[in-house]
Amino acid sequence: MLTLLGELCGRQGAHDRAVEHLRRALSSAVGVGDRIAEAAALDRLGETSRLTGDLDQAHRHWQQALTIYKGLDLPEAEQIRVKVSAYSGLRGT
Numbered sequence: 001m002l003t004l005l006g007e008l009c010g011r012q013g014a015h016d017r018a019v020e021h022l023r024r025a026l027s028s029a030v031g032v033g034d035r036i037a038e039a040a041a042l043d044r045l046g047e048t049s050r051l052t053g054d055l056d057q058a059h060r061h062w063q064q065a066l067t068i069y070k071g072l073d074l075p076e077a078e079q080i081r082v083k084v085s086a087y088s089g090l091r092g093t
Contacts, residue, residue, distance in 0.1 A: 002028065003041050010048045018048045039068035043080060050087070059087050 002025035010018035022045045029037035046061035062083045069077035 001025075003037065003044055006041075006048070007044050010044070010051060015048055015052050019045065022048065035068050035072055036074070039065040039072075039074075039076065039080075042068070043076075043083075046083065055087055059084065062087070 002021045006018045006021035006025060008018075009015070009021060022041050026038060026041035026045065029035075029041055042061045042065035046058040046065065049055070049058035049061060062080050066077060066080040066084055069080055
């Protein structure tokens with residue numbers, strides 16, 4: 001639910017609120033060991049970082065999400081891999 005709230009805030013341009021909700025979602029997912037929810041929150045944090053222009057942070061979040069999705073052998077890994085690949089050349093590092 002918090003991930004969805006964060007996503008909706010991000011779509012409305014309320015990026016600070018989006019990050020707040022997404023960090024809470026991430027913390028909650030980690031706390032209960034829900035790796036899928038953890039990866040989803042990281043993906044949305046990556047998207048929010050991209051929208052605010054922080055491509056380095058977006059890449060870090062997506063890389064973490066990719067590691068989780070690959071480890072769980074989930075199809076979402078391919079979508080995240082595309083994001084990681086697309087933004088690797090655009091980062092400031």
